[in-house]
Amino acid sequence: MVENTIHATQAIVTLDVPIQGIVWGSIITVNMWAKSIGTGVVFLAAYLLYRHKKESMPNLRWIMPVIAFIALNVFLLFTLIDLHQPYRMIHIFTHPHWTSSITVGAWLASLFLGLVTVLLLIGVADAFPTLGGKNCKLSALARNNSAVYEKIMPFLVFLAIPVTTYTAIIMAQSSARELWQAPTEVMQMLWAAFMAGSAALILVSGSWSKEARKDLAFVLTIAVFFSFAMYMSEYFFSFKSSEAEATLAFVHAGGAYNVEFWTGMTLGFIIPFFLGLSTIKSDNITLLRLAAILALVGLFLVKDVWLKIPQMLPLS
Amino acid sequence: MKLGFLVDLSLCMGCKGCEIACKVENEVPLSSWRLRVKYIDLGVFPETKRSFTPLRCNHCESAPCERICPVSALHYLENGIVNIDSSRCIGCAGCMMACPYGAIYMDPETNTADKCTYCAHRIESGMMPACVVVCPVEANIFGDIEDDNSHISRYIMEHKGAVQVRKPEKHTSPTHFYVGGGNQTLNPLAHQRLEGFSLFNDITHLEHVGDKHHSILDRFLAPFAGHAKLNNDNFTAMQENVETHSKEGGH
Ligand code: SF4
Ligand code: SF4
Ligand code: SF4
Numbered sequence: 001m002v003e004n005t006i007h008a009t010q011a012i013v014t015l016d017v018p019i020q021g022i023v024w025g026s027i028i029t030v031n032m033w034a035k036s037i038g039t040g041v042v043f044l045a046a047y048l049l050y051r052h053k054k055e056s057m058p059n060l061r062w063i064m065p066v067i068a069f070i071a072l073n074v075f076l077l078f079t080l081i082d083l084h085q086p087y088r089m090i091h092i093f094t095h096p097h098w099t100s101s102i103t104v105g106a107w108l109a110s111l112f113l114g115l116v117t118v119l120l121l122i123g124v125a126d127a128f129p130t131l132g133g134k135n136c137k138l139s140a141l142a143r144n145n146s147a148v149y150e151k152i153m154p155f156l157v158f159l160a161i162p163v164t165t166y167t168a169i170i171m172a173q174s175s176a177r178e179l180w181q182a183p184t185e186v187m188q189m190l191w192a193a194f195m196a197g198s199a200a201l202i203l204v205s206g207s208w209s210k211e212a213r214k215d216l217a218f219v220l221t222i223a224v225f226f227s228f229a230m231y232m233s234e235y236f237f238s239f240k241s242s243e244a245e246a247t248l249a250f251v252h253a254g255g256a257y258n259v260e261f262w263t264g265m266t267l268g269f270i271i272p273f274f275l276g277l278s279t280i281k282s283d284n285i286t287l288l289r290l291a292a293i294l295a296l297v298g299l300f301l302v303k304d305v306w307l308k309i310p311q312m313l314p315l316s
Numbered sequence: 317m318k319l320g321f322l323v324d325l326s327l328c329m330g331c332k333g334c335e336i337a338c339k340v341e342n343e344v345p346l347s348s349w350r351l352r353v354k355y356i357d358l359g360v361f362p363e364t365k366r367s368f369t370p371l372r373c374n375h376c377e378s379a380p381c382e383r384i385c386p387v388s389a390l391h392y393l394e395n396g397i398v399n400i401d402s403s404r405c406i407g408c409a410g411c412m413m414a415c416p417y418g419a420i421y422m423d424p425e426t427n428t429a430d431k432c433t434y435c436a437h438r439i440e441s442g443m444m445p446a447c448v449v450v451c452p453v454e455a456n457i458f459g460d461i462e463d464d465n466s467h468i469s470r471y472i473m474e475h476k477g478a479v480q481v482r483k484p485e486k487h488t489s490p491t492h493f494y495v496g497g498g499n500q501t502l503n504p505l506a507h508q509r510l511e512g513f514s515l516f517n518d519i520t521h522l523e524h525v526g527d528k529h530h531s532i533l534d535r536f537l538a539p540f541a542g543h544a545k546l547n548n549d550n551f552t553a554m555q556e557n558v559e560t561h562s563k564e565g566g567h
Contacts, residue, residue, distance in 0.1 A: 011500040011507035014366070015355035019509075020421070023412045023525050081532045084407025084427035084525075087539065091387040091406050102386035102410050174413035175380040175486055246505055314504040315418030316354075316371050316482070 019314050024082070029304040031078040032167055033196070035109075036189070036299070038071035038116075039164035040197020044219065046157045048201075048212055056209035061149070062123035063204050068116045071200075076113065079106075101173055105166035112163045115156050122149045164193040177310035178243035184234060191227035194219055195268075195299055199292035210283045217288055221276030224295060228269040231302065235261075247310045256312070261305040268298010318377075318396035318491060319434055320461035322468050322479070323370050326496030327455035330355060330368030334447035334456060338372075341435065341446035347528075348421040350432040351447055356507050358500055367501045370447075370456065373398065373419040373432035374482065374490030381411035381420060381431075389429065396491055397436050402428040407535075409525060416486045422526035427535065434458070461491060471495070 045064040048057055080086050092106045125131060125142035126149075132139035168185035171177070198220040205213050235251075238244040251258050275291035278284070330353055338344065338351040351372040358365045375398045382390045382398055389405035392398060405428035412420045412429065420431045435445035443449075448456045459468035472479050472493060481490040482502050499506045530538070 009358050009500050010360050012357050013354065013507055013509045014357045015353075016509070017349050017352050020412065020418060020525065023409045023422075081535075082408070084409070084422055084535060085405065086407075086535055088387075088404075088406040091404055095387045095404060097386055097388040099383045100386040100410070102384065102408060106386065170384070170410070173380065173384045174410070175488070176412075176414055176416045176418070242505055311413075314509060315416060316504050 020311075022308050022311050024307060024311070026304055027078050027082040029300060029307055031075050031082070032189075032192075032303050032307070033296075033300045034071045034074040034078065035164060035167065036192040036196035037200050037296075038068045038075055039112075039160040040193035040195070041067045041071075041200050042116075042156055042160045042197070043193060044197040044201050044216065046153065047219070048215060049153075051215060052209065052212045056212050057205070058207055059127070059204065060201075060208075062120075062127040064201070065116050065120035065123050067200050067204070069113070069120045072109070072113045072116060076109070101166050101169035105163070105170065108159065108163050108166065112156070112159050115152055115159065118152060119149055119156070122146055160193070161190075165189045176315055177313075178241040179234075179238065179247050179306070179310040184230060188227060188230055191223045191230070192299060192303070194223035195227060195295050198223065199272075199295045202288050202292035206285065213283060213285070213288065214280055217276050217279045217291075220291060220295060221273055221280065224269045224273045224276065228265065228273070231265070231269075231306075243310070243313060247313055250312065251305070251309055257305045257309055260301050264298045264301030264305065266298070267294045268296075268300075268302060272298070317394070317460050318462045319375070319439065320396070320459065320468055320491040320493065321372070321375075321434070322457040322471055322493040322495060324455045324457070324471075324495045325367065325369060325501065327453045328353070328368045328370060329453060329455075330366070331452065333450045333452060334370055337446040337450035338432070341438070342433075344430075345423060345425045347424060347524075348430070350419075350421075350430070354501075356501055369494075369497065369501045371417070371419075372447075372492065373415075373434075374417055374488065374492040375432075375434055377489035377491060378487060380414035380416065380486075380488060384410040384414040386410065393436060395439065397434045397439070398431075399433050399436050400430060402426055402430060405429050407526065412525070416483050416488060424524075424527040424530075427526045427530060427538075 041064050045060055048060065054061065080089055083089060092103055096103045096107070098104065121138065121142040122145065125139040126146055129143075165186045168180075168182060168189045171180035171185045172182035174180060198216045202213070202216050202220065205216060235248060238248055251261060272291040272295040275287050275294075279288040279291065332353050335349070335351055335353050339349075342350060344350050351370060354369045354371055356367045356369065358367060375396060377396070379390070379392075379398050382392060385391075386408060387404050387406055389401050390398060390411055391401065402423070407422065407427050407429065409422060409429065411431075412418075412422065415431075420429050422428070423430045435443075435447075438445060445456075445458055448458045457468050457471055459466040461468055461472070463469060464473075475495045478495050480494045480497055480502060481492065482494070494502060501507075527534075534541070
């Protein structure tokens with residue numbers, strides 16, 4: 001790690017304890033990555049339903065909540081397994097501390113998952129009329145309340161905004177890590193949700209109309225472009241805090257995580273940008289799917305690096 | 317009443333008495349520290365000097381660890397101490413990410429966060445913190461910083477301009493002060509941590525957070541399995557892995 005030493009003083013640590021190292025590791029990366037998918041598909045579904053007829057995306061009504069449900073459960077599972085006392089997770093609900101964005105986020109995410117589950121039940125029950133047989137009360141209840149789906153959807157979209165961005169506030173509250181600043185992290189979380197949401201829906205959009213897929217390609221291209229621009233400006237021009245500068249100088253100098261960062265940038269941002277751009281015109285499903293998979297892989301790698309690097313710095 | 321600490325670094329001789337007293341008083345497990353004395357060598361031979369800096373929690377008046385704790389396990393006491401209730405802690409490590417001074421550790425025996433409490437249990441019974449009592453040169457000064465007549469307040473008044481806190485730019489308002497320090501000793505970015513220069517050779521990063529022998533699955537099984545299987549040889553095990561540290565350490 002780079003230090004701001006003055007040559008004349010040659011200050012060198014000769015006896016100390018080891019630095020803590022990575023406290024939040026790849027488990028938290030999976031947590032953020034899965035949450036981006038879970039909230040991103042909701043944003044994208046709302047946008048597509050606003051722009052296109054339902055018939056041009058025949059499976060969207062049920063597959064969106066299915067993807068969101070799976071992704072959010074992965075997110076919650078990884079949140080839980082990262083706790084050193086997992087059974088005490090319940091304390092967040094029994095002893096909430098509202099200044100903590102971990103608390104606020106856990107409550108909002110739980111509510112969000114509850115609403116997504118309702119959409120999932122209705123969406124699947126409507127799409128598969130024979131599911132559960134004639135006597136299944138749950139599917140009957142879901143089918144009888146089919147209209148609830150459209151009523152819940154606007155709330156879900158609004159709720160998806162704080163659910164996707166609260167992790168940025170946790171990072172901002174992590175005042176030991178100067179690299180993470182609230183304004184940039186909030187925007188990065190939103191772009192990540194657009195990236196991951198469009199990528200996930202691209203993978204299931206085989207039967208959709210060209211226009212709907214074109215919209216997905218457009219959102220993916222725009223999201224990777226703006227997210228890339230933000231990462232680059234942070235990566236090269238974080239001069240305003242000596243800690244962020246020292247963190248990045250270490251990665252610039254080829255230290256650990258340099259390769260992972262640039263692999264992530266190339267796979268997840270640069271290549272998908274050009275693939276996305278070309279498919280907006282040509283509607284090449286294979287290339288678009290490739291862009292989507294690469295974007296999901298690259299996003300994971302870059303999030304992983306961004307999470308870990310500020311933790312390499314000695315704090316005292 | 318607001319309790320505060322002041323360390324006069326010009327008095328400290330690096331005997332580590334406070335470090336040991338803290339370990340014993342608070343039963344701090346191996347591989348964890350509430351208080352440590354850091355040695356920093358300054359200058360170029362033959363003009364060299366060794367400085368000693370005791371580092372503990374600052375009991376910040378605006379504590380980021382308290383703010384981020386989702387269950388109020390970290391909380392303020394009326395006397396200003398930032399205390400921790402380990403039975404409430406869920407082990408999310410948010411506080412470890414928030415404390416700008418790296419003052420919190422995940423106790424490898426309980427798998428909960430812990431840190432210096434200004435010996436709140438001793439204060440309650442009218443005693444001084446263990447590290448204060450043991451210091452042979454009275455470099456650790458503890459008392460009420462809101463009482464103008466307390467030893468610490470008078471010491472602060474006497475040294476006025478020379479009183480420093482760590483990382484004032486973090487707006488944490490520490491109640492822990494230093495006299496006789498400088499940028500080279502108080503700013504962790506102003507000195508190098510080089511392999512081979514430390515008496516703890518090759519150890520730059522701790523490999524684990526919490527119990528090294530406690531996998532994720534064990535955390536779920538712990539209430540049923542009991543703690544019989546837990547051992548406390550983290551430090552020994554760490555020595556065996558020094559190669560990994562130096563590769564992953566980034567120094
Ligand atoms: S020094 Fe760290 S642990 Fe102590 S009160 Fe301040 S933020 Fe919390
Ligand atoms: S690890 Fe424990 S004390 Fe620290 S923030 Fe989480 S719940 Fe609070
Ligand atoms: S006040 Fe108590 S807990 Fe804090 S460093 Fe001193 S002995 Fe340790």
